[in-house]
Amino acid sequence: MGPAEFILQALGILALMARTVIVGATGAVGRELIGLLETSTLGAGDVVALAGSRSSGASIPFRDKELLVRSSEGFDFRGVDLAFFCASSQVARELAPAAAAAGALVVDNSSAFRMDPKAPLIIPEVNPEQIRRGPGITANPNCSTIILLMAAAPLRQFGRIRRIIVSTYQAASGAGQAAMQELRDQTLDYLHGAPIMPKVMPHPYAFNLFSHDSPMNEHGWNGEEWKMLQESRKILGQEDLGVNATCVRVPILRAHSESITVEFDGPAPDPEAVRSALAHAPGVRVVDEADRFPMPNEATGQRDVLVGRIRRDLSNPNGLCLFACGDQLLKGAALNALQIAEAALA
């Protein structure tokens, strides 16, 4: 056996022995992650599903068995190698530090630690050099930020990016399972002429759209827009990057879309060169023909971020326009988290 085979075998044995915990296993992101662990070596060891008291006692099919969902309350993280947090920021703040202190490699999907200077904020295709190996908290970026940077970061090979203008068209799934159900229910109500009663989202959702349902700050930016600015700067290590974001929730069940204009310091690259560069970018699929462009229903269930509508910004010689769609439950959340863990343990 050569050294490479030996290392691979050792990694496989380690994965078989790893104890993995999913906090928030019953939610939209948690369920996607469990689906991905079906085929990842990281799912080969002991997998523990935790949730809130609501789902305690439920079971989730996994590989050839059922995972019994347990309450996270009082859970002892000692002996846990890997902990995926797929719950709220509050739950992450309460439990993730204890998990890390007990020796687990924590990957948190919430926004709790994203701007914490001690927590790396990782998109493995963009800033792999910052991946933390060993115990500690790594933050998974916001889903809209991941989709944006999967499309825009590879363009840095053409010159320094000065500014990004982005408008999002965000799906219900970004707000979790309850929001998806609300969109289904409201669509039926609307078509049957029944009154629309928003419960999860702040506004009527079926056949409507509205500014992202996160609180506005003192600048008039909603929380999602602010995250796209701050997180992009941290991931790219570029404090002076301009990001002008407008985030909108649209009545799509799954997969976010983004209209992106990238402004370079100098003249924008030729669209054909960009198409070729993006075709070689890992995790990106170019869909860019006269009558073919990225659409959320084609991005749904896909690991790749779809990028198309690659064209010059005719109002600015330094500008280049793109349109991207990505399944934010996969690359925007569960898949990115799994890729971080796989890279950290490799």
Ligand SMILES: NC(=O)c1ccc[n+]([C@@H]2O[C@H](COP(=O)([O-])OP(=O)(O)OC[C@H]3O[C@@H](n4cnc5c(N)ncnc54)[C@H](OP(=O)(O)O)[C@@H]3O)[C@@H](O)[C@H]2O)c1
């Ligand atoms: N949805 C997305 O596209 C997306 C993308 C990126 C990041 N995120 C982030 O990922 C996190 C999860 O989002 P989601 O969309 O999956 O939400 P979700 O569908 O509402 O699921 C929330 C999960 O948290 C669990 N939970 C509630 N209280 C808990 C507690 N005390 N201890 C442990 N688990 C608890 C819930 O369990 P019960 O079944 O018991 O209620 C459920 O499993 C959020 O921080 C979100 O901002 C989401």
